[in-house]
Amino acid sequence: MNKVDRDAGEPQAALSWLGMPGLTAYFAMLEVGRPRPGDTVVVSAAGGGVGQLAGQIAKLAGSRVIGISGSDEKLEWCRRIGFDETLNYKTSPSLAEALARLCPEGVNVFFDGTGGAIHDAVMKNLAVAARVAIVGRVAVADNIPGDDIGLRASSRLIQTRAVVQGFVVYDWWHRREEALQRLRNWRSAGRLQFREDVLKGIENVPDAFLRMMRGENRGKQLVAL
Template sequence: MSTIANRRWVLAAYPKGIPDASAWRLEEVPVPRPGPRQILVRARYLSVDPYMRGRMAEGANYAASVRIGETMHGGGVGEVVASEHPDWRPGDIAESMAFGWQEYAVLSPDRTGPGGTHRIDPGLAPIESALSWLGMPGMTAYFGLLETARVRAGDTVLVSAASGAVGQIVGQLAKIAGARAVAVAGSQRKLAWCREIGCDATIDYKASGDLLAAVREACPNGVDVFFDNTGGPIQDAAMKSLAIGARVVICGRIAQAARFGEPEMGERLLGSLIVSRASVHGFLVFDWYHRREEALARLAAWGREGRLRFREDVLDGIERMPDAFLRLLDGSNFGKQLVRIAPPA
């Protein structure tokens, strides 16, 4: 293996605002060898996710930042090509959030928690599903909506970035729970998909003009659950439209990407919480990984029943990793953004 090149993207500089391609550098290094109780995995799919912008900063976050010259953090799924672990064999399929932006990764199956390694059954769903609806995005929707927001039948659920990796599952889980789902996205094409998977009403935040009026028209009795994947003006409009006893889940803030690390701009709306008696919850899916198997079992069952559908946006080749990530930041992606690294063996 040492004669085969492993291409990897490392962080070249901490960006200010929206990154460009100069933030990363593509390197070739020898393929690493697994140590005792480790496995070597060749990537088939790598994931890019909004949380990665927070890892590209010097300041403290909920997880350690990527160091300059270090392989960019990220999840992946691939095929075991060498194993020094008694429970793993070449040909097994492994998924891990510890993969990184590289073609080959050494993983430690004994590690637990969010950076752990999980065996994937290719017969259950396409293996890339482990990075989308049967993985971290699906779990985010599951625990964020069903546990943190405590969605109930009859609720009106407003979800931003509703055609994205998490948002499209939130909308469908809301319908499964007997709630009314209202989707916010940035194009009619994306909103058509949201309607196709069952959302009751849609809002084009780029074309609506008066976003507050659009939210209030779509949610005439107020917003019972706001699942916030973006922050920014959508959040402002939602916070002014909360029903009594509303629950707000703050999951992402991609609208802040151009001002990362700076104070968020907008109105101060905490007084509205007194009127609505609403609760606001910061949400991090990693806090729920101890219940990973429960969530994936239920998501898989709903998938088999045809109650969950999912759209993915796939680019090809390790060279496309920065392009794929930047698509998330400007909203060019349509569905869960993935990069296909290698074809099936």
């Protein structure tokens, strides 16, 4: 458990940028993705609670960041907070081809919060020695695990020598104070922006959950009781 830091802003920050979403973005990006200056980083679910932070952290590392979402409004937000390029997977005739045009040298880091067809498209565009952090599978969350096999990317992984690693934030819990302090510092310096989508009333919990699953939330989905 974490003690709520009331000096860092609204207490609800402990559920968003100063909580699990922030810690996930921090450790999955910096410890698994390991972005470097000049790298091309692709973030799926880029307008969500985790993705919006992950992209900004990659920018702080000096990388070029491409955000993928199914909402033009979310992608506009991503550009406002520093993403270099964005792609709407719902309106791109071929996401893999669009990525190939944006990433002629390939994708060095893939921060994957969705799985599914977006995952497959990015895997086709990995660069040599790419790093892939699997942090979520919201696009296929209603599939039974046996159905979630996606593209058979083994030949691409051999060609690129890429590393694909699943991520669970609690594996890094012993280092959370380090991450929380850096997140506070970035936020206070104006280098980390965040937005939340708050519904009011416990009766709206089911609607909030469904909004998140449909990708309708604008940032971290919360319910104020």
